[in-house]
Amino acid sequence: MSGETVRFGRTELPPKQVEALRRAVRLEWVTIGVLVVTATLVFIVLGSSQAMKAAWSEDLLSFIPPIAFLIAVRLARRPPTTRHPYGFHRSVAVGHLVAAVALTGMGTFLLVDSSINLLRGEHPTIGTVDLFGVTIWLGWLMIAVMAVTGIPPVILGRLKLGLARELHNKVLYADADMNKADWQTSLGTIVGVLGIGVGLWWMDAAAAIFISGSILHDGVSNLRAAVVDLMDARATTFDDNRPHPLAGRVDQYLAGLPWVARAGSRVRDEGHVFHIEAFVVPRRRKVALADIERARQGCVALDWKVQDIVIVPVPRLPDVVDAVTPPGSDA
Structure with missing residues (x-):
């Protein structure tokens, strides 16, 4: 993409933004690849842990922002038409809204489901598996998977933040913000699994509630920002912290x-x-x-x-x- 003319509608991007866009697209494809591996590994060791199920759901939801970004960038390059005289830049806001609604809905469902399981006093169990002829507790595999898969999203999220600022892209910022907080999900899941291991069954449900609350918080904050933008509020910075x-x-x-x-x-x-x-x-x-x-x-x-x-x-x-x-x- 370097050296070629790149446009957002009528706007020809400066070289700095062209490079930022190239890196952002590449990072989002890398993110999708990482999520495929992460979601697969978590599913393999899922077990009956509520915390693991919530973490897996968050991995699936994490596909939405990068896909929305890639689609929005593609649409935004179209020139304005008679039917769309302002161009197709609103695709960013639409993608932001879709991601926010999905996060809010799934966060609410998981929060209610985890709370009900906690109130019912359900005692999840984690069995053993044979690995290379050795019988080990499945919880250790869960912990290892969460520890390893929690690292890449945090790195990717920090890389995306600066690019979101350069491109003034709120979908990319929302994705980066979610990635940065993934270590909390991994830590909460590990705590929940360890709780089951030491006989504190309620820690698993509590960890699931924590993860669900994090998803719901991301959803509500992004939903608020997306709706405000679609209602033509005064333009703000990419992180919605202040007027632009x-x-x-x-x-x-x-x-x-x-x-x-x-x-x-x-x-x-x-x-x-x-x-x-x-x-x-x-x-x-x-x-x-x-x-x-x-x-x-x-x-x-x-x-x-x-x-x-x-x-x-x-x-x-x-x-x-x-x-x-x-x-x-x-x-």
């Missing part, structure tokens, strides 16, 4: 133009890129079309995420935007 600073940069740039008295904008997150409606209060009654076009081109040059921007001269700014005035201006 690009909106302020656009307003400052426009307010600094000699013919602009005040400026303010509404910024809508389309997935990878932003659609911006910038309102300006001109200093003079008539504004040349060339001035508006130069201002639009200047805004687009600020950042690759400014895919679509319309600049609207108005007598006063709408109440829903934050006004920016030139330094030293009394406007």
Whole structure:
């Protein structure tokens, strides 16, 4: 992908983002490969442990974010059409929503199921297996599998975080955040299995509840973020921690133009890129079309995420935007 022209809709990605996209796609394919191995190993040693069943369910759910990312990236490259004039960047938000709904639903189911088993006082048992002519407790295999399979996702998650920032991709961030927390699932499962081994049967159900709660927490937080984005809330950073600073940069740039008295904008997150409606209060009654076009081109040059921007001269700014005035201006 290096050296080739890569577009998100109308936007041609800069070289840095092209490389970030290449690495992100590769990491997601690696993640899928790792999950295939992980889910298979966990299934083989599943046994009757509730914690192991919850961990296996989380492995299956972990397929959704990388698949959603790969599909969304492919769709986002399509140019806008008459039917989809804003392009296909919303595929990121749709993928985010699908992953969040799946996590929330499965987390709720596992939490209820694990809680019922705990209240019923069900005592899970872990038998023995013959391995190379040696009889060993199956729990040791469970512990070994969870210890080994819990490491790769954590490494992959940390690698994905920086790429999610570069690409402004919330599905990739959600995937990275889930991967980073996988060590908690592995540790909780190991504790539950050891609990069964020492006769503390309730520790298995408690570990399953902990894992289910972690899945549900991820689902609810991502569901909230996905719904807010689809409702055209003010654009935020990739991790939803604060308003995106690009909106302020656009307003400052426009307010600094000699013919602009005040400026303010509404910024809508389309997935990878932003659609911006910038309102300006001109200093003079008539504004040349060339001035508006130069201002639009200047805004687009600020950042690759400014895919679509319309600049609207108005007598006063709408109440829903934050006004920016030139330094030293009394406007």
